[in-house]
Amino acid sequence: MKTRFLFLSVAASCLLFVSGAFAAVRTYQVTGPVLEVTDDHIVVQKGQDKWDLARDASTKITGELKVGAKVTIEYRMSATSVAVAEGAAKKPAARKP
Numbered sequence: 001m002k003t004r005f006l007f008l009s010v011a012a013s014c015l016l017f018v019s020g021a022f023a024a025v026r027t028y029q030v031t032g033p034v035l036e037v038t039d040d041h042i043v044v045q046k047g048q049d050k051w052d053l054a055r056d057a058s059t060k061i062t063g064e065l066k067v068g069a070k071v072t073i074e075y076r077m078s079a080t081s082v083a084v085a086e087g088a089a090k091k092p093a094a095r096k097p
Helices: 002-023
Strands: 027-037 041-046 049-054 070-076
Touching: 027 049, 041 070, 049 070
Parallel strands: none
Antiparallel strands: 027 041, 027 070, 041 049
C-alpha cells in the first residue's frame, strides 16, 4: 500500500513539473487573409505586413485552409539556439545614492 502511494505521489509530481515547463512558452495569435499555403508554411496578411508561419503534419487545421480564407493562427515563439558574443555585455550603470 505504501509503495503504491509513493508511486502515485512521484507520478503526480512529475506530471506537475512537466506541465509547468510547457506553460512557460507563451502563445500568440495572428489574424488575416491567407496569401499562400504550402505543406510547410502559411502566409497571412496582417495590415501592411506579410506573416510567414511554419507548419507541419502536427498543425491542427479546422475548416478549409485555402488562399483568401480569413484565418486566426495560434503560434509560439521559443529560442532554438543562443550565441553569446564574448565581451559584448555592457557593465550595469552605477546606482545613485
